[in-house]
Amino acid sequence: MSAVQAPPAASGSRGEQLRRRLLRSRELLVSYGLALALLIAFAVATPGGWEPQRILTILGQNAQLGIAAIGQTVVLLSGGLDLSIGPVMNLASVVSSAQMRGQDGNIAQGIAVAIAAGGLVGLVNGLLVSRAKIPPLLATLAVGTIVQGGYYVYTEGQPKGGVAPGLQSAADAKVLGSIVPWWLVLWIAVWIVVAFLLYRTTWGRRFYAAGASPRAAWLSGVAVSRYVVGAYVLSGICAAIAGIALTAYTGSPSVSGADSYTLQTVAAAVIGGVAFSGGIGRLAGAFAGVAVLVFLTTILETLNVDSAVQYVVQGAVLIGMMLVNRRLIGRGSGSAGR
């Protein structure tokens, strides 16, 4: 898989190094393997399933889940949990539409305000978790509920304004010989920015250290709480971008359209091998997790499977993946993915 690169090393130990790297990323291999298996099943089960354009379109349509899952992954890596993602996505939808009022000229303003709002919610989450020492589950749950109440009261259930037509057409537009959807590019762009931050900067190094063992990181002079706040702010911003992407895709603002995303992002991260204990897992895992969820849903929908059965299958896959990951992390060196 692309996520596993052999490091430039002495020729004698290269095979050994590669082997070790592969072993370390076992849970990544499993999640990408499952995604690949589902992709093949999708291709076989549906007519014209092998067309790359169709696969890319499906991924592009679910970019909002992918972007939101990146934020959730970062928070999980910090040892936390963000249950305010759905509400923040709805908030971004409501706020950006109210700013845009259906005018192309106001797109930048709408996006800026939505991202600022998402970052602000993330900041509140982060401060409640790191300063007020409220457990992440409760802090983000409470903040999410307040945000939800806030936009319901503000809109009275009827979102104001509208999506700018320019943004709407961007959601359908494609680049590179009109094959790759813009929203897929957006997803990958967000992924690259966050991956650079996590894997190529000292900030990222310290972030992983703080997530894996806050005490040890603190003793080594890492200002742990700053990294925790950073994780939630990042998640809030990702959720805001995801909310705008969803609104542009559906074409109208909604106060409840993103409700299911909170738990879906958790599922995507978990299927991608991110552990709840913090510091274990990689950003690339979330991509595989989203792909698994998306292909699974598409296969079941194309096969006309009852939505009730879809729920059962999704739940079973989630539990099964967790059992597999648990075995993988439990065995061996235990430093999986670090």
Add this chain to the structure above:
Amino acid sequence: MSALATSRRSSPLGTTTLAGLKPALFITLVSIVAVVIAAIVSEPFRSPTNVESLLFQMAPLLLVAAGQAIVITTAGIDLSVGSMMSLATVLAAASSSSAGAVVAIVVAVGLLGGLGNGIGVVSGVNPLVMTLGTMAIFRGVALLVLGQPGGVVPADLLTPLTTVFGHVPLTFLLALGGVAILWLASAETRWGRALFAVGGDEAHARRARLPVRRTLLIAYSLSGLFAALAGLALVARIYSGDPNVGDPFALDSITAALIGGIAVTGGRGSVLAVIPAVLLLALTDNLLNLAGVFSYWQYIAKGVILILTLAAYHAAGRPTGLLTMARGGWRKRGGAA
């Protein structure tokens, strides 16, 4: 019991049982003060019909929150209770059999579903993910049983469920009884002692040769059972089955348990504290309704209450407080793995 311990006893209950009530004192006082203020300020609040509807509203949340409290005491969480409640309502409305058969089916499904959660958690799946998965599964099964809200609840089941003594509904009394039973079970029995030990530190409990697996299995089974019973209590309010009606109860039950001072880290708290916590939540909803405020203010009120209670526990410096830990409660189990 040694002679010393027995001589200190002034009540039939164990000393630890009474000590466990201390953390509940604060929330009890707050809820009593709130009720008194509400009764003085609001004329419609005092009306018997309003009291009756308030009690009807409290019954399902009491049951489901008590089960949730048991699971949180193990340092776990049960997100599947909402779907289990929905499943119970559709089972009651779709199977046109006698009341006895319906109750037997609902109880069996609740116990089995909870046991499934327990088996997953015991085999090392994170409780949040495990119950997230079963939440989807229970919802799917509920939709298979009854695709749309509706169905017919057997009359011989509906009659006892909607019985009211004066203005006190039977379901409310049964719910209170259920909470009391869970409280006594967690405070007085050998299983209860193991429950707190497992929640406090699972690794230590294992080293002390406590039956960790069995304790967890029973805890999750009870949560499933009480969620199913809460579903029946909900039938008394909606008179039908609805595959989505339980959804908000997953988060409401967690909120109630935590406001009641059950530590999210596990091992601390008293199930009985769920009663004032549920009262406080129901009261807020009720007052906002009576005031004719736009209903979504309730969301804001709930969130603010949760944060304020947590801050108050923190300020009181109680170790029960949910605040001694900066990070997720499941970290302990995941880390020990």
